Amino acid sequence: MSPNFSIAEENYIKSIYNLQQVNDAVSTTALAEHLKSKPASITDMLKKLQAKGLLLYNPYKTFRLSKEGIKAALSIIRRHRLWESFLVHKLQFSWEEVHEVAEELEHVRSKKLIDKLDGFLGYPKFDPHGDPIPDTNGKINIQQQLPLSSLPLNKQAIITAVQDQSSELLSFLSSLKIVIGTRLEIKRRLAFDNSLEIKCRNRQPVNISEQVANAIQVNPL
Amino acid sequence: MSPNFSIAEENYIKSIYNLQQVNDAVSTTALAEHLKSKPASITDMLKKLQAKGLLLYNPYKTFRLSKEGIKAALSIIRRHRLWESFLVHKLQFSWEEVHEVAEELEHVRSKKLIDKLDGFLGYPKFDPHGDPIPDTNGKINIQQQLPLSSLPLNKQAIITAVQDQSSELLSFLSSLKIVIGTRLEIKRRLAFDNSLEIKCRNRQPVNISEQVANAIQVNPL
DNA sequence: AATAATTTTTAGGCAAACCTAAAAAAAATA
DNA sequence: TATTTTTTTTAGGTTTGCCTAAAAATTATT
Missing domain, CATH: 1.10.10.10 (Winged helix-like DNA-binding domain superfamily/Winged helix DNA-binding domain)
Structure with a gap:
């Protein structure tokens, strides 16, 4: 109930x-x-x-x-992320256009529907943006977090946090369109200064320093 | 627009x-x-x-x-029937339980979603109840109607109407769980009295007289 | 045709979810 | 600390979609 x-x-x-x-x-x-x-x-x-x-x-x-509120939120997020997966993997929607539609679909409240959809999609653990999908009981995979600087080459990851007191770094990153939730991978590691060449989806690669890479926390997919 | x-x-x-x-x-x-x-x-x-x-x-x-109103109705009905098809054919919902859920899904208004869903389902012409699905432009296949007595053997059809002044026939049929919307086919035609052995989905076959078969209108699938 | 019964509309209200403008509280600053 | 600025809440209003009860129109009956 x-x-x-x-x-x-x-x-x-x-x-x-x-x-x-x-x-x-x-x-x-x-x-x-x-x-x-x-x-x-x-x-x-x-x-x-x-x-x-x-x-x-x-x-x-x-x-x-509250506890109750979080439970409710996870069930809504489960619906949203499963629909996003459906739209991308079954209906060939592109990554960017799914959010709006999923925003509507998520409000169809039928547990049976969602659990069947989950099965139909093969019980995916992550949505197309790399966000984890809560299971039927609202359990969500705790995101494994590590500094971007320790991410292996060519492994996709999602930014989960940015350690930054001053918020100077945050605004620098957001000017590069790099924000929490952004999906990226490291293409190259430059030996002489440990700076990284990172690539976000279909954008041009950008270079960031070791210090910045240390401050960025990511969740590998 | x-x-x-x-x-x-x-x-x-x-x-x-x-x-x-x-x-x-x-x-x-x-x-x-x-x-x-x-x-x-x-x-x-x-x-x-x-x-x-x-x-x-x-x-x-x-x-x-009005004309406009009918156009709107057909677009809503298209959504409803496509979702019903999805629920039955992709998510293995049973025939009876889809209506309620489709009732909610039908209100998600994204033409792109519906047209993609249509393609994903293989452009079905009829929903699981046998009702015709309007196409993208709102064109609906006019239901071909003929008396059950003229339906070819083993051809599936949906009951669309029952000609019956007294409603005696209607209540007789509904006691056999044969109502408007029921899907059936003729398994045998008995030569000596033209009575028909008809089969509804997974039920036992029943026998009905030529007169009754004349009064039942069906839409072949 | 007149009256009775039924159907439909109007009038006035209610709840949800939003809004603007003003008041109250909290946070920032002098 | 006192004052100013910012944030949050309250008060009162709007729209949508529903309701009940009473009035008006239509339909059925005598």
Whole structure:
């Protein structure tokens, strides 16, 4: 008897989950931006989610999902990622265009459908973006994390975190379109300074220093 | 630029389409029953649909979809029937349990998704219930209708109508679990009385008289 | 044709999910 | 610490889609 949430609620739950993966707790403004809505609307929904026991929330403070909320989030994320896999592997959608469609499909709430789809796809462990797919029970493969500098040559990996107090590095990387979630591999390792030539999907390779590579955490696929 | 309808609107359009297939025009009460809602709610929506040019409607009279409305209906029905096919043929859902899930999937409005799904399924002409699937342009195969008595041996067909004033025949047939929509084929034709041995899917064959076979209209697959 | 019964619409409300503008609280700064 | 700035919440409003109860129109019956 897993409870049923409205589409709006599901979107909030998923967004909060995604944001708190990065920052541990979420602010009203951040969530409003993520959902392209207004802070006042967020407050409305926070109260509803808290009343349902999905959210740990004190007025004027940041908030995060409860155990229950995380369970709900993982089930929504499972649906999303399985549909993305279906779209790419069965319907030949390209990697970039699946998100929007999966965003709609994920709201079809039939456990049987999703479990059958999972089987049809061969119980994939990762979606086409390299993100892990939670299993029927909501268990998600803990992402193995290592510094980019220790990633073997030509092995694909996803950026999971960037160690950076100043956020200078973060903005440098994001100017290169390298952000958390970006999939990349190392094409070359230059011996004289240990700098790396990295390649993101279909983009031109870029060169980064050993120090930067040490600060980037990745999850090998 | 096909216009986008809300889920509620789509459900109304589809129900009106289905009802007017039987009766040519639809009444407020009939639609309310079909949608499990109340007549007053129907009136509300009728005004909206008329304002959008989807409905031919005069207050206190029966109504029907406009050209535009039929076009919209066919696109929704296309989605529904393709998803039903997917569920049965790819995910091994049984024939009876697909409707509910397809009811949700049909509201995912991505033409590209549906056209790709169509290709993935091999451009099926009929859904698992035997109902015809409209093509990308909304063209639907007109159901060829003939009396069961003229159906060739071993050719599958779907019952589309039963000619019966008294409804005595209808209740007799439904006691045999033979209703509109039932899929069957003729296994034997007995020469001495022209009675037929018919077989429905995985059930035991039953025998029906020539008169009954004349009253049953079918659509060969 | 007049009246009764049924069907449909109108009127007024409700809940969900959003919004803007103003008030309150928290955080940053002088 | 006091003040300013930023963030969050409250108050009140909108739209969509539904509801009930009463009024109006249509249909059926006498």
